[in-house]
Amino acid sequence: MGAVKTKRMPRAVREQQMLDAGVETFGRRGYMAASMDEIAELAGVSKPLVYLYLNSKEDLFTACIRREALALTEAVRSGVRTDQPADRQLWDGLLAFFTHTGQKPDAWSVLHLQARTHGEPFAAEVAAMREEIVAFVTQLIVVAARDALPHPRLRSCGGTPIDPDLPEREVAGLAEALVGAAESLAAWANATPGVTAKQAALTLMNFAWAGLGNLMEGRPWALQGVSG
Amino acid sequence: MGAVKTKRMPRAVREQQMLDAGVETFGRRGYMAASMDEIAELAGVSKPLVYLYLNSKEDLFTACIRREALALTEAVRSGVRTDQPADRQLWDGLLAFFTHTGQKPDAWSVLHLQARTHGEPFAAEVAAMREEIVAFVTQLIVVAARDALPHPRLRSCGGTPIDPDLPEREVAGLAEALVGAAESLAAWANATPGVTAKQAALTLMNFAWAGLGNLMEGRPWALQGVSG
Amino acid sequence: MGAVKTKRMPRAVREQQMLDAGVETFGRRGYMAASMDEIAELAGVSKPLVYLYLNSKEDLFTACIRREALALTEAVRSGVRTDQPADRQLWDGLLAFFTHTGQKPDAWSVLHLQARTHGEPFAAEVAAMREEIVAFVTQLIVVAARDALPHPRLRSCGGTPIDPDLPEREVAGLAEALVGAAESLAAWANATPGVTAKQAALTLMNFAWAGLGNLMEGRPWALQGVSG
Amino acid sequence: MGAVKTKRMPRAVREQQMLDAGVETFGRRGYMAASMDEIAELAGVSKPLVYLYLNSKEDLFTACIRREALALTEAVRSGVRTDQPADRQLWDGLLAFFTHTGQKPDAWSVLHLQARTHGEPFAAEVAAMREEIVAFVTQLIVVAARDALPHPRLRSCGGTPIDPDLPEREVAGLAEALVGAAESLAAWANATPGVTAKQAALTLMNFAWAGLGNLMEGRPWALQGVSG
DNA sequence: CATGAATGAGTTTTCATTCAT
DNA sequence: CATGAATGAAAACTCATTCAT
Numbered sequence: 044m045g046a047v048k049t050k051r052m053p054r055a056v057r058e059q060q061m062l063d064a065g066v067e068t069f070g071r072r073g074y075m076a077a078s079m080d081e082i083a084e085l086a087g088v089s090k091p092l093v094y095l096y097l098n099s100k101e102d103l104f105t106a107c108i109r110r111e112a113l114a115l116t117e118a119v120r121s122g123v124r125t126d127q128p129a130d131r132q133l134w135d136g137l138l139a140f141f142t143h144t145g146q147k148p149d150a151w152s153v154l155h156l157q158a159r160t161h162g163e164p165f166a167a168e169v170a171a172m173r174e175e176i177v178a179f180v181t182q183l184i185v186v187a188a189r190d191a192l193p194h195p196r197l198r199s200c201g202g203t204p205i206d207p208d209l210p211e212r213e214v215a216g217l218a219e220a221l222v223g224a225a226e227s228l229a230a231w232a233n234a235t236p237g238v239t240a241k242q243a244a245l246t247l248m249n250f251a252w253a254g255l256g257n258l259m260e261g262r263p264w265a266l267q268g269v270s271g
Numbered sequence: 272m273g274a275v276k277t278k279r280m281p282r283a284v285r286e287q288q289m290l291d292a293g294v295e296t297f298g299r300r301g302y303m304a305a306s307m308d309e310i311a312e313l314a315g316v317s318k319p320l321v322y323l324y325l326n327s328k329e330d331l332f333t334a335c336i337r338r339e340a341l342a343l344t345e346a347v348r349s350g351v352r353t354d355q356p357a358d359r360q361l362w363d364g365l366l367a368f369f370t371h372t373g374q375k376p377d378a379w380s381v382l383h384l385q386a387r388t389h390g391e392p393f394a395a396e397v398a399a400m401r402e403e404i405v406a407f408v409t410q411l412i413v414v415a416a417r418d419a420l421p422h423p424r425l426r427s428c429g430g431t432p433i434d435p436d437l438p439e440r441e442v443a444g445l446a447e448a449l450v451g452a453a454e455s456l457a458a459w460a461n462a463t464p465g466v467t468a469k470q471a472a473l474t475l476m477n478f479a480w481a482g483l484g485n486l487m488e489g490r491p492w493a494l495q496g497v498s499g
Numbered sequence: 500m501g502a503v504k505t506k507r508m509p510r511a512v513r514e515q516q517m518l519d520a521g522v523e524t525f526g527r528r529g530y531m532a533a534s535m536d537e538i539a540e541l542a543g544v545s546k547p548l549v550y551l552y553l554n555s556k557e558d559l560f561t562a563c564i565r566r567e568a569l570a571l572t573e574a575v576r577s578g579v580r581t582d583q584p585a586d587r588q589l590w591d592g593l594l595a596f597f598t599h600t601g602q603k604p605d606a607w608s609v610l611h612l613q614a615r616t617h618g619e620p621f622a623a624e625v626a627a628m629r630e631e632i633v634a635f636v637t638q639l640i641v642v643a644a645r646d647a648l649p650h651p652r653l654r655s656c657g658g659t660p661i662d663p664d665l666p667e668r669e670v671a672g673l674a675e676a677l678v679g680a681a682e683s684l685a686a687w688a689n690a691t692p693g694v695t696a697k698q699a700a701l702t703l704m705n706f707a708w709a710g711l712g713n714l715m716e717g718r719p720w721a722l723q724g725v726s727g
Numbered sequence: 728m729g730a731v732k733t734k735r736m737p738r739a740v741r742e743q744q745m746l747d748a749g750v751e752t753f754g755r756r757g758y759m760a761a762s763m764d765e766i767a768e769l770a771g772v773s774k775p776l777v778y779l780y781l782n783s784k785e786d787l788f789t790a791c792i793r794r795e796a797l798a799l800t801e802a803v804r805s806g807v808r809t810d811q812p813a814d815r816q817l818w819d820g821l822l823a824f825f826t827h828t829g830q831k832p833d834a835w836s837v838l839h840l841q842a843r844t845h846g847e848p849f850a851a852e853v854a855a856m857r858e859e860i861v862a863f864v865t866q867l868i869v870v871a872a873r874d875a876l877p878h879p880r881l882r883s884c885g886g887t888p889i890d891p892d893l894p895e896r897e898v899a900g901l902a903e904a905l906v907g908a909a910e911s912l913a914a915w916a917n918a919t920p921g922v923t924a925k926q927a928a929l930t931l932m933n934f935a936w937a938g939l940g941n942l943m944e945g946r947p948w949a950l951q952g953v954s955g
Numbered sequence: 956c957a958t959g960a961a962t963g964a965g966t967t968t969t970c971a972t973t974c975a976t
Numbered sequence: 977c978a979t980g981a982a983t984g985a986a987a988a989c990t991c992a993t994t995c996a997t
Contacts, residue, residue, distance in 0.1 A: 050960085050961080050995095050996085051959090051960060051961080051995095051996065051997085052960085053959090053960090054959080054960080057960085057961095072390070073303070073388050073389050073390065075301065075302075075303035075304060076303060076389070076390070078986080078987065078988085079987080079988065079989080080986090080987085080988095088961075088962090089961065089962045089963080090962085090988090090989080091961075091962060091963090091989085091990075091991080092960075092961055092962075094988090094989065094990075095960090095961085099988080099989080100987095100988065100989090156384070156387060156388045157388060159384065160301060160384045160385065160388045161301060162301075213474060216456065216459070216466075216470070216471070216474035216475075216478075217474060217477075217478055219455060219456060219459045220452040220455065220456055220474060220475055220478045220479075221452070221478070222455065223451055223452045223453075223454060223455020223456060223458075223459070224448040224449070224451045224452035224455070225451075226451060226455065227447060227448065227450065227451020227452070227454065227455070228444065228447060228448055228451060230451075231444070231447045231451070238440070238444070242440075242444070243444065246441060246444035246445060246448060247444075247448055249445070250445055250448045250449070250479065251448075251478065306969085306970065306971085307970075307971060307972080308970080308971095316978085317978060317979050317980085318971090318972085318979085319972090319973075319974085319978075319979065319980095320977080320978065320979085322971090322972070322973080323977090323978090327971080327972080328970095328971065328972090507974095507975065507976080507980090507981060507982080508981085509980090509981090510980080510981080513981085513982095528846070529759070529844050529845055529846065531757065531758075531759035531760060532759060532845070532846075534965085534966070534967085535966085535967065535968085536965095536966090536967095544982075544983090545982065545983045545984080546967090546968085546983085547968090547969075547970085547982075547983060547984085548981075548982055548983075550967090550968065550969075551981090551982085555967080555968080556966095556967065556968090612840070612843060612844045613844060615840065616757060616840045616841065616844045617757060618757075669930060672912065672915070672922075672926070672927070672930035672934075673930060673933075673934050675911060675912060675915045676908040676911065676912055676930060676931055676934045676935075677908070677934070678911065679907055679908045679909075679910065679911020679912060679914075679915070680904040680905070680907045680908035680911070681907075682907060682911065683903060683904065683906065683907020683908070683910065683911070684900065684903060684904055684907060686907075687900070687903045687907070694896070694900070698896075698900070699900065702897060702900035702901060702904060703900075703904055705901070706901055706904045706905070706935065707904075707934065762990085762991065762992085763991075763992060763993085764991080764992095772957085773957060773958050773959085774958085774992090774993085775957070775958065775959095775993090775994075775995090776956080776957065776958085778992090778993070778994080779956090779957090783992080783993080784991095784992065784993090
């Protein structure tokens, strides 16, 4: 499992091994329950070397979060081609997302659970990543509303939605819901044997796209006795 | 904040005070960072008494999770009337859910974050609650498919979906997505000042219902080059 | 050597045992070389109890310094009767001082060496005690100058010396020198077998008193080519 | 501050740079708190080189003590001309002493505080230096007793005092007191802005010389009820 | 010579947990 | 019942020291 105990490696390599061990341990045990002893052993080095290179448990955790957040956003980014229609972009993004989180469950645990559960130095780190993704999704929703599903209400929208019926707050909520659903499905797919990234993506696509579509077309869900 | 230090109370009352203190402390500090000292002090009792009644930190945490899970499901259950149409049931359930999580943020933090972040004894506890909710939502989806959006494909479905085109796995994924979205929106609503339970519920309703509807009507999202 | 391992003692007693162990260990090993493990063992308790009662190594050290500084000044104070002539007061004070430091060499090491060698939280603590002693000696010098060794220059001095020929700074220097000599002699007496407190006091009395006397009488040491 | 990082210097020079760094660091941080890392960096060399040249932290500290002890005794020795009268020799010695300690406060801290505070390998080192100074002062006292302040009691003394009324032990105590006073005044002068070496020397001269004088002349301090 | 890589052994400190009263 | 007294075990972190290059 852990790196083979090899002596005398350049610092950059050792650091990556340490981050590997950190992600694995933090992801499985949780931030607080993970001990530096265990991480060092898994990395195949002594504890002082971990401290020499990464300074502290907090810094190590932050470095893990940062590396994995970068890797995830990079995976999603490189899976999407921006010259495609919005729904295709969303599909590609989701597929890349579920593929990545499925391949690196520990990293996903670090980002999705551990980082958010342990207060401010860390939550902010992952919040930045999340905002980037939410912004990407928001953008897709807006673009979809204008290009793919043209409707008088939205016809002359610019980059930011100004339509009074679909205000910023609501779009933010939609993006939040979509991203939240994706995050949950990622955990579910990881925990449910036999669920592939493609299936997860398709499920979410089905769930979300038409709902968004109806919404854009001015046919929101409504019920008597309920007012927004 | 903590219970007033009063002497000689019946065991049941003392236990509830301890659980109150536990939920508050676990919710704010996290499971590991919460100390039994702090919890005992907040509960207004001595530490040995906490051990006498609750046995251990693990048991205390489990008891907190169980109580709050019960309270949440109970809140949702009692918000829903099963003689209503499916969409109304979903709406009522979401409203009850967001109202409850908004009123007890520490309890929600315990259930949503802490319990899932700290391994097996606890994750299972909250998973049980989650499954109940997912089952409820699944049921609503199935009922909606048959009653509210009748379609030949689903006409003769019983309590469990057996239609080959909408297999269990897919419905489970949809329910998972919906619940996940709800969970994320709960955290988002708690963290975003000015977002009410009603707004959160409406956002999710809009997002989900029409998507589900289209799906039920046999018009899933599709893209050339993508096959389920 | 250490306290006999007895169980269940009241806090006040245990704290004194811990301070005893602290003084002994800090005095012999030095502040930094002393380990909390060693102190706890010598006190006959477990380490957590030391931390429960004394909070930290720093606080423990400070408590040791404070207790021993108080004990020393108290010993000197109670050895002096203020209704006696100045030289007798000085003699009694020195005797009490050397007796005390001779009986508690570890405590003296803590005050004289360790506390001054380890920076600000501690140096200030012992500086306060020292200032009290220096003030007492200064007072004796001034009183002696007026009462016991009357001289025109000093005749009408009040509590504080205002004579331009014997300014505050110089008296402070003299007191400093006397106290410094006493401190050194205490260490010397402790290190030289066979030197009693009485002998140390007599040596210093002989050394200092006549010098102060001549000084008061306006016959300071002078050498050609040397100007103040 | 630290030595400029230059390559390829002869060993003797490098060693001096290391000792410089050691004295500065030990003097400021204390022996234990000083880290070899810091010393190596301040010296502008790598840590292994420090070990190659100086072997260990203990040896480095010892070397620092030894160099500075030598420098101090050398400074005092070269400030005194032995063809001068005893009081002049004492004056010159004190002046040289206070001047040197004032100019090298870190070195003085090493000798006066750190070396004596950290147990046997080091205390012995500085004790040797101290003994040399005490011997020099003792010699001055004896010479003064015979030459400058002749008195029947001491008339036929040789290099070592044999008079039963002024035995070795007592002279040693006097020298110890004088040296101790000097040491204290050195620290006091370093810590009190505006006190010059000359002022410190004059204060001590005034304090001590006449006392010694009276003593030599057979008029020691005496009080009824007190017997040596 | 000089250094980046590496560590064994130790430090202070905390915490869940139990007993005697 | 209730609590002050007490601890075993383990955590994060540091440091003097060495080796391979």
